[in-house]
Amino acid sequence: MMSDKFIPAANPKAQYEAYKKEIDHAIEKVLSRGWYILGEEVGLFEKEFAGFTGSGFCIGCASGTDALILALKSVGIQPGDEVITVSHSAVATVAAIELVGGVPVFADIDPVTRCMETAQISSLISEKTKVILPVHIYGQPARMKEILSIARQNNLKVIEDCAQAHGAETEGKKVGTFGDAGTFSFYPTKNLGALGDGGAVVTNSSELAEYLKALREYGWKSRYISDFPGMNSRLDEIQAAVLRVKLSHLSKDNARRREIAEHYFSAIDGVHIIPPARIEGTLHAMHLFVVECEKRDGLQQFLKREEVGAAIHYPMAIHQQPAYAGRIRDSENLPQTERLYRRILSLPMYPELTNEQVERVCSALKKWSSSQ
Ligand SMILES: *Cc1c(COP(=O)(O)O)cnc(C)c1O
Numbered sequence: 001m002m003s004d005k006f007i008p009a010a011n012p013k014a015q016y017e018a019y020k021k022e023i024d025h026a027i028e029k030v031l032s033r034g035w036y037i038l039g040e041e042v043g044l045f046e047k048e049f050a051g052f053t054g055s056g057f058c059i060g061c062a063s064g065t066d067a068l069i070l071a072l073k074s075v076g077i078q079p080g081d082e083v084i085t086v087s088h089s090a091v092a093t094v095a096a097i098e099l100v101g102g103v104p105v106f107a108d109i110d111p112v113t114r115c116m117e118t119a120q121i122s123s124l125i126s127e128k129t130k131v132i133l134p135v136h137i138y139g140q141p142a143r144m145k146e147i148l149s150i151a152r153q154n155n156l157k158v159i160e161d162c163a164q165a166h167g168a169e170t171e172g173k174k175v176g177t178f179g180d181a182g183t184f185s186f187y188p189t190k191n192l193g194a195l196g197d198g199g200a201v202v203t204n205s206s207e208l209a210e211y212l213k214a215l216r217e218y219g220w221k222s223r224y225i226s227d228f229p230g231m232n233s234r235l236d237e238i239q240a241a242v243l244r245v246k247l248s249h250l251s252k253d254n255a256r257r258r259e260i261a262e263h264y265f266s267a268i269d270g271v272h273i274i275p276p277a278r279i280e281g282t283l284h285a286m287h288l289f290v291v292e293c294e295k296r297d298g299l300q301q302f303l304k305r306e307e308v309g310a311a312i313h314y315p316m317a318i319h320q321q322p323a324y325a326g327r328i329r330d331s332e333n334l335p336q337t338e339r340l341y342r343r344i345l346s347l348p349m350y351p352e353l354t355n356e357q358v359e360r361v362c363s364a365l366k367k368w369s370s371s372q
Contacts, residue, residue, distance in 0.1 A: 005307045006307045006308075006309065007307060007308050007309055007348050007353070007357050007361065008309040008348065009309040009310055009346060009347070009348050009349075010189040010348070010349075011348075011350050011352060012188035012189050012193055012195075012350075014350060014352035015193065015246070015350065015351070016195065017352075018351075018352055019246065019249065022245045023195075023242055023245050026041075026241035026242060026244065026245050027241060029241065030237045030238050030241045031238075033237075035237060036236055036238070037236050037237060038060075038217070038234050038235070038236075038237075039237045040237070041237045041238075041240035041244060042060050042235050042236075042237060042240040044240075044244060045058075045060060045235075045240040045243050045244050045247070046058040046059065046060055046200070048244060048247055049184075049200060049202070049243075049247060050202060052167070052247060052250065053174045053175075053176045053177060053202050054173060054174050054177050055176060055177050055182070055202035055203060055204055056203065056204040056205070056206065056209070057202065057203050057204070057205075057206065057208075057209035058200050059200060059201045059202075059203075059209060059212040059213055059216060060198065060199070060200050060234070060235030060240060061198075061199045061200060061201065061216050061233040061234065061235055062198065062199060062232075062233040062234060062235065063185060063187070063197045063198065063199045063233070064092060064161075064163040064183060064184060064185020064186070064187060064190075064199040065092040065095060065096050065185075066096075066199055066216075066233040067163075067183035067184060067185065067199035067200055067201045068092065068093065068096035068097070068133075068159070068161060068183050069096045069099055069100055069231075069233070070183075070201055070212055070215055070216060070231075070233060071159045071180075071181040071182075071183050071201045071203075071212075072096065072097065072100045072102060072131065072159065073100055073215055074181065074201070074203075074208050074211050074212050074215060075130070075157040075159065075180055075208075076157075077100050077101070077102050077130055077131065078101065078130075079101030079102075080101065080103060080128060081101075081102050081103065081128055081129075081131070082102070082103045082104075082105050082126060082128045082129045082130060082329075083097045083102045083103065083104055083105065083129075083130065083131045083133050084105050084106075084107055084116075084121060084124050084125070084129060084131070084132045084133065085104055085105070085106065085107070085116075085132075085133040085134070085135065085161075086106060086108075086109055086116050086134070086135055086137075086337070087106045087317040087318045087319040087320075087331060087334055088109045088114060088135075088317055088318075088337045088340060089135040089137060089161065089318060090163065090314070091314075091318050091321060091323070091324075092163070092185075093133065093135055093161050093318070094318045094324065094328075097133070102130075102131070103128070103329070104328055104329075105124050105126075105129070105328075105330055106319060106328060106329070106330050106331050106334060106337075107121055107124055107330075108334045108335065108336045108337055109334075109336050109337050109340065110143070110336070111336050111339075111340070112277045113140050113141075113142060113143060113277070113279060114137050114138065114140060114276075114290075114340065115135060115136060115137055115140060115142035115143065116132075116134045116142050116143070116147065117336065118142075118143050118146035118147055118150070121146075121147070121150050122150060122154075124330060125150075125154055125156070129154070129156060130156065130157060131156060131157045131158070131159055132147055132150065132151050132156050132157075132158050132159075132179075133158075133159045133160075133161060134147055134158075134160055135163075135164075136160065136161065136162055136164060136165035136168055136175050136285075137164060138164055138276070138284075138286075138287055138288040138289075138290050138313070139164050139165045139168050139284050139285030139286050139287035139288065140165075140276070140277075140279065140282065140284050141168050141169065141170035141175050141282045141283075141284075142160075143170075144160075144170055144171065144178040144179075145171060147178075147179075148179070151179075157180045158178065158179030158180055159179055159180060159181050159182070159183065160176055160178060160179045160181070160182040160183070161183055162175045162176045162182045162184050163183065163184060163185035163187075163190060163199075164190065164191075164285070164288065165285045165287065166184060166190065166191040166192040166250065166254075166285060166287075167191060167250060167254045167283075167285050168282070168283055168284060168285035169282065169283035170281065170282045170283070171281065176202045177202070177204065180203065180205065180208065181201050181202065181208060181212075182201070182202045182203070183199065183200070183201050183202075184200045184202070185198075185199050186198035186199060186239065186243055190287065191250065191254060191257070191285055191286075191287050192243060192246055192247060192250055193246065194239040194242055194243055195238075195242050196236075196238075196239050197239070198235050198236075198239045198240075198243065199235075200235070214227060214228070214230060215230045216230065216231065216232070216233045217230060217232065217234060218230045218232065252351075253351040254286065254351075256351035257285070257286035257349060257351055258284065258286050260286070260289070260349060260351075260353055260358050261284070261286050263358045263359070263361075263362055264289055264291075264347055264358075264362065264365070265278075266362075267361075267362035267363075267365045267366055268291065268365060269366075269369045271369070272293065272294075272368065272372040273293050273368070274291060274293065274343075275291055276289065276291070286349060287349070288313055288346045288349055289346065289347045289349045290313065290344050290345065290346050290347075291344070291345050291347060292340070292343040292344060292345075293343060293345060294343065295372075296342065296343050296344065296345050299345060299368055300312070300345055302364070302367075303364055303365075303368075306360070306364035306367070307360075308347075308348065308361050308364050309348060310345050310346060310348070311345075311346045312344060312345060312346065313344065313346050314341075315341070316341060317334065317337045317338060319331035319334065319337075320338075320341070347361060347365075348361055
């Protein structure tokens with residue numbers, strides 16, 4: 001048993017408790033209304049989330065992985081088509097590509113953004129390349145201007161994996177609005193988290209939106225008539241109702257995350273512990289605050305003794321995972337990705353951390369640095 005003093009790395013229950021009254025009320029309304037799948041709440045949430053991201057359309061679905069699958073299908077991916085992405089992501093990114101028959105091709109990461117190294121993209125493009133799929137990892141936007149320009153020159157589609165970046169901005173726009181489609185996860189620990197699974201695709205194309213809506217429900221344009229083969233990936237009313245409550249607090253919650261980050265930045269010495277880069281012109285969603293440390297395992301153990309939970313996102317790059325090792329193209333040449341994995345540690349990061357808890361994390365970090 002962890003003591004009450006222990007600060008976990010993530011704490012979705014704390015957010016439920018913060019908005020308990022509103023959430024309970026929203027759920028009760030759905031229960032008594034008696035319509036449980038793709039109804040009023042989903043419709044309103046889709047409108048509100050499209051508005052939040054500044055996209056024309058939002059299509060709710062069952063998970064972030066499904067959002068990627070739907071988005072890939074909607075841009076016409078065919079078996080054997082190549083998708084340029086990164087190995088530094090949740091495995092979901094690559095799982096989705098393979099589930100639609102696509103072939104993942106890895107670019108290395110830029111050690112500053114920790115997102116796709118744009119200088120490498122051109123050399124990875126082949127006759128079969130169809131999509132560039134950057135991941136805004138930890139909430140830091142990828143370099144979208146460069147990515148879009150390469151995509152345009154080569155007639156490629158762009159799908160942004162925004163599962164960790166609800167509300168992140170670059171070049172004055174929210175992520176998810178740059179490419180043909182942006183995909184989101186509402187897994188409970190994400191910046192916008194349901195109390196179960198959920199996901200969404202956003203797009204500015206009405207044509208794509210129409211197609212996505214049908215695709216998520218058996219290819220139906222009208223009920224029970226399948227115009228083309230689809231799948232079942234629907235967002236349910238209870239999750240949509242919960243998401244609507246949390247969305248109304250998201251900007252404030254993201255601001256609180258950035259406030260916590262400021263405390264961490266000022267406690268980190270930049271020598272024994274290296275903070276994430278601050279990148280001019282981007283607004284970080286601070287899904288995770290990921291430091292780098294030569295003695296990462298030592299730091300993690302030390303923090304644990306100080307009753308601070310720190311997690312590793314993730315312990316291996318995707319091309320190193322047993323399911324993928326040795327069979328993904330270009331995965332021999334990912335030095336920045338592999339270097340990062342040995343050094344990363346995610347500090348506790350969620351809006352409900354109290355100032356006292358944040359200070360305890362900061363003192364623990366300073367104590368480690370001065371003992372080195
Ligand atoms: C969480 C996550 C996903 C998958 O989302 P699920 O809702 O768990 O399916 C995809 N990509 C990234 C980068 C993620 O962090």
